[in-house]
Amino acid sequence: MSAETAMEDKLAQAEGLLLQGQDEPAEQLLARLAEDAEEYVDRNCPTTDEVQWFDFPTIFERLAYHRVESDPRELRDIGEPLERLYGDFALAEVQLGDYDGAMRALKQAIRWNPMNCEHRLNLADLYRVSGDMKEYLALTYSVFERASDAKHLARAFANFANWFASxxxxxxAAAALRAGRRLETGDSVLEAALKESKGTDHDPDEVSDAETQELLGKEGLPDGANAEIAICLLMCATDAAGVGERDLATKLTVRARDLVGESAAMALLQLIRADDVDSKATHDSKGSDGSGSCASA
Structure with missing residues (x-):
């Protein structure tokens, strides 16, 4: 495969075409890139019982995948922006009305970065349009365990609220809306559902926080974010701060706060810092690697 910069240049070209409304030439360019990528992967990056290839954009996604999926295989970086390629390809297919093609592309985007919940939610919407509610709900449910963006979590609650109402x-449904509202994301899908529910039998004001937890729990749903994801964000934030990347550290910390709330995020951060101190002490006394670092993933 050509150098990464070459693919990025071609993706930028395709994205420019999409912005200009030239969907067909964009789709043709992306289709050629996808074909080349698939040939390269088949020749050079086989998946085995020991090795899996991914396109994680940052160390956070890699760490989160390890903690959430418990995949024992060695993870290797493909070295090409394949998630971006297939995300763009899916958009082009949607613009052209080829929903089946868009679904295939989104599945590939998820394959290369399983932690990007936007792809999962977009694919879920396409399954809903096609009438496959089982896959729609399954993909939406998968977001609860993986969401690192509060807006994605809010959208997942909105999806289930609509399902329960129907x-x-x-x-x-009221409980799902209440759980989503607590995230305070301003997500358009959730806001529309909240507006529609006002004064109805699924108004989130009709249930308490305690009832929300109980009602959702009986359906096998959480009432908030996965703490493991918040921990991963904060671990990476701690590492970023340690090497002087303060802007990145702040962004990651804010994402964790938005997921679990400020008090919970601060409590988790204190635990991580305490673990780092213990790991450093162990390293100093035994000469072993500490495991409290994001970079150890």
Whole structure:
């Protein structure tokens, strides 16, 4: 495969075409890039029982994947922006009305970065449009464990709220809306659902926080973010701060705060710092590597 910069240049060209409304030439360019990428992967990057290849944009996604998926295989970087390629390809296919093609592209985007929940939610929407509610709900459910952006989590709650409302479970729908509202993201899908629910039997004001946890728990749903994801964000924030990348550290910390709330985020951060101190002490006394670092993933 050509150098990474060459693919990025071609992706920028395709994205420019999409912005100009030239969907067909953009789709043709992206299709050629995808074909070349697939040939390269088949020849050079086989998946085995020991090795898996990914396109994680940062160390955070790599760490989060390790903690959430418990994949014992060695993770290797493909070295090309394949997630971006297939995300763009999916957009082009949607613009041209080829939803089946968009679904195939989104599956590839998820394959290369399983932690990007935007792709999962977009694919879920396409399954909903096609009438496959089982896959729609399964993909939405998968977001709860992986979401590192509060807006994605809010959208997942909105999806389930709409489902519960349509299946005559108004109090559970209200609970899902309440859980989503607590995130305070301003997500358009959730805001529309909240506006529609006002004064109805699935108004989130009709249930308490305690009832929300109970009602969602009975349906097998959480009432908030996965703490493991917040921990990963804060571990990477701590590492970033340690090497002087303060802007990145702040962004990661804010993402964790938005997921679990300020008090919970600060409590987790204190635990991580304490673990780092213990790991350093162990390293100093035994000469072993500490495991409290994001970079150890």
């Amino acid at each position: 299946t005559k479970k108004p109090r559970v």
